[in-house]
Amino acid sequence: MSSSDPTAASLVARRTRRSLGVGFFASELAVLFRRRRTWAMLLALAAVPILIAVAVRISSSGSSGRGPAFIDSITQNGLFVGIAGLTIAIPLFLPLTVGVVAGDSIAGEANTATLRYLLVSPVGRIRLLVVKYLAAVVFCLAATLTLSIAGILIGIALFPVGPVTLLSGDTVSIGDSLVRSLLIALYATVSLLGLSAIGLFISTLTDAPVGAMAATVVLSIVAQVLDSLSQTEWLHPWLFSHYWLDFADLLRQPIEWSSFGQNALLQLGYVVVFGALAYGRFSSKDILS
Amino acid sequence: MPRTWHRWIPAAAAPVAIGAVVLGGVFATSASADPADKTPQQVLELAASSTVDTFSGTIEQSSNLGLPDVSGLGGSTGSSSDSSDGSDLTSALELLTASHTLRVYVDGPTQSRVQILDDMAERDAIRNGDDLWLYDSNDSTAVHSTLPADASTAPDASAESLTPAELATRFLDAVDPSTEVTIGDPVTVAGRSAYDLVLTPDSSTTLVSSVEIAVDADTGLPLSVDVFAQGSSDAAFHVAFTSLSLDTPSADLFDFTPPAGTDVTEKALPNRDDAPADGSVAPDAGTHPEPTVTGTGWDTIVELPASTDPSSLTDSPMLSQLTTSVDGGHVLQTTLLTVLITDDGRVLAGAVPVESLQAAAGK
Numbered sequence: 336m337s338s339s340d341p342t343a344a345s346l347v348a349r350r351t352r353r354s355l356g357v358g359f360f361a362s363e364l365a366v367l368f369r370r371r372r373t374w375a376m377l378l379a380l381a382a383v384p385i386l387i388a389v390a391v392r393i394s395s396s397g398s399s400g401r402g403p404a405f406i407d408s409i410t411q412n413g414l415f416v417g418i419a420g421l422t423i424a425i426p427l428f429l430p431l432t433v434g435v436v437a438g439d440s441i442a443g444e445a446n447t448a449t450l451r452y453l454l455v456s457p458v459g460r461i462r463l464l465v466v467k468y469l470a471a472v473v474f475c476l477a478a479t480l481t482l483s484i485a486g487i488l489i490g491i492a493l494f495p496v497g498p499v500t501l502l503s504g505d506t507v508s509i510g511d512s513l514v515r516s517l518l519i520a521l522y523a524t525v526s527l528l529g530l531s532a533i534g535l536f537i538s539t540l541t542d543a544p545v546g547a548m549a550a551t552v553v554l555s556i557v558a559q560v561l562d563s564l565s566q567t568e569w570l571h572p573w574l575f576s577h578y579w580l581d582f583a584d585l586l587r588q589p590i591e592w593s594s595f596g597q598n599a600l601l602q603l604g605y606v607v608v609f610g611a612l613a614y615g616r617f618s619s620k621d622i623l624s
Numbered sequence: 625m626p627r628t629w630h631r632w633i634p635a636a637a638a639p640v641a642i643g644a645v646v647l648g649g650v651f652a653t654s655a656s657a658d659p660a661d662k663t664p665q666q667v668l669e670l671a672a673s674s675t676v677d678t679f680s681g682t683i684e685q686s687s688n689l690g691l692p693d694v695s696g697l698g699g700s701t702g703s704s705s706d707s708s709d710g711s712d713l714t715s716a717l718e719l720l721t722a723s724h725t726l727r728v729y730v731d732g733p734t735q736s737r738v739q740i741l742d743d744m745a746e747r748d749a750i751r752n753g754d755d756l757w758l759y760d761s762n763d764s765t766a767v768h769s770t771l772p773a774d775a776s777t778a779p780d781a782s783a784e785s786l787t788p789a790e791l792a793t794r795f796l797d798a799v800d801p802s803t804e805v806t807i808g809d810p811v812t813v814a815g816r817s818a819y820d821l822v823l824t825p826d827s828s829t830t831l832v833s834s835v836e837i838a839v840d841a842d843t844g845l846p847l848s849v850d851v852f853a854q855g856s857s858d859a860a861f862h863v864a865f866t867s868l869s870l871d872t873p874s875a876d877l878f879d880f881t882p883p884a885g886t887d888v889t890e891k892a893l894p895n896r897d898d899a900p901a902d903g904s905v906a907p908d909a910g911t912h913p914e915p916t917v918t919g920t921g922w923d924t925i926v927e928l929p930a931s932t933d934p935s936s937l938t939d940s941p942m943l944s945q946l947t948t949s950v951d952g953g954h955v956l957q958t959t960l961l962t963v964l965i966t967d968d969g970r971v972l973a974g975a976v977p978v979e980s981l982q983a984a985a986g987k
């Protein structure tokens with residue numbers, strides 16, 4: 336238990352920070368992205384905009400009048416496919432994949448009985464948590480970028496591309512619209528930070544990774560259901576999913592930054608609270624597996 | 625376990641810290657420097673002398689009129705029904721019953737842009753010189769009108785009438801002996817300290833219990849308007865700046881070209897000063913005869929004579945859901961406003977109880 340003792344841990348940590356911090360993070364990323372499961376999830380996410388684009392291209396029956404208007408407008412401009420894909424993926428597919436990665440982070444190591452070896456080598460528990468969380472964040476970024484880029488590429492392949500009409504009715508150049516697509520991907524990444532922290536905390540509670548993944552995904556759905564009920568209106572600004580679809584504010588002219596800021600602040604709150612909870616649980620828990 | 629209890633301290637402290645920050649924010653906004661004392665008359669003059677005509681800001685508007693939220697019933701637009709009375713009514717009700725966030729950009733009296741920020745959509749009203757554009761991203765439609773050359777006091781786009789300044793001006797213009805004007809505690813709106821002007825109707829028959837207008841201490845610009853109904857402590861209608869900048873907005877904002885693929889409708893403006901320019905909110909005013917106005921001050925009742933086709937109003941399925949049948953017609957009762965549609969097709973409206981309308985209709 337010497338590695339969990341704070342003074343000893345911090346001594347070890349200080350001595351080995353330079354060699355270990357970056358190296359451990361890099362190896363964690365390598366483990367994450369060498370997994371076939373990670374690639375399968377990224378491919379599934381990339382399939383979302385591709386399926387939308389192909390379906391719209393085949394049917395091409397014009398305006399269906401359903402859903403956000405810019406799903407209709409992808410026939411006029413392929414650059415919208417990435418945004419349409421994100422809109423479809425944000426409520427379920429993205430939380431699902433993030434739940435898998437974050438829920439697996441600690442519980443997966445415990446389940447394969449590698450957690451205690453990780454901690455026997457001079458890795459502090461705090462550092463392990465931080466590195467696991469950062470790896471989940473990198474996955475969030477990879478997931479949203481995969482969606483956006485796959486969408487833009489398939490859009491360019493199947494539909495005409497030109498200057499983009501914003502929600503405000505103004506038209507911006509292709510370069511400007513690509514910057515906005517990138518901003519939207521960043522917005523979606525920030526949106527998932529809170530859920531990643533929740534997943535990390537749940538992952539410290541159990542040795543069964545499937546349970547942690549399922550609980551994380553279920554929580555994200557519960558939050559969205561609560562967000563759609565008018566009876567729980569007082570709760571809405573506090574739900575981590577509340578600003579998920581407000582990335583549309585980045586498609587206005589000028590860009591409305593307030594939702595970006597509010598979203599970031601809210602997610603930061605979740606990261607602090609659930610990060611602290613994960614620390615409390617993980618540093619005081621007996622690692623038996 | 626006793627050795628490790630302190631590891632939970634951060635977990636316990638984090639929500640406390642967040643709560644402190646949130647509460648601290650609340651206290652910080654209420655503890656701004658109070659403006660110098662002024663009498664109600666001085667604040668009225670301050671508001672009247674306000675010369676701010678260049679600003680941009682974000683506005684929040686909410687209503688609690690006791691009506692169901694109809695925003696989901698018919699959508700805000702009716703491209704297929706081509707601005708018939710039915711869809712006009714829907715969008716008017718949507719404006720009244722749902723909450724909105726708006727952004728306004730104003731540069732002088734002839735350049736303005738109002739954006740209603742909907743979920744995944746936006747409605748814009750842009751005025752640039754004589755050109756008036758209404759754009760709706762939901763169905764990619766635009767309406768273009770050219771203002772008559774002599775319209776220096778041009779009709780405003782209906783969305784613009786939702787700004788605190790426009791609304792407050794209407795109330796302040798209507799201040800007469802039947803209104804008691806007092807000053808409440810100084811308030812902070814959009815980070816600016818403001819006088820809280822309270823207008824209380826000196827009438828027992830109106831539904832309005834009071835109107836509070838926050839007047840910016842520096843510029844006299846009205847920053848928020850809250851209308852309270854009788855017997856309710858929550859504002860029945862609330863509109864306020866959440867952010868305000870007095871800088872000149874970028875000129876590009878007023879230069880609107882409808883994007884490719886937009887249905888553009890040219891619409892001639894009715895040649896009347898007080899006609900609403902936006903056909904989507906009020907029924908086409910040009911086809912209706914002059915309304916008659918009875919009563920004064922807060923008890924004013926507006927009566928529209930029978931329209932050419934009264935059944936268009938009473939047959940609307942939405943209206944029949946919202947109205948209740950009373951002696952002599954159907955009544956739409958909100959916390960602030962009562963509308964009586966008589967059986968012979970006249971429409972009476974006022975901030976008064978239904979009995980007053982029935983009495984007026986019987987005359």
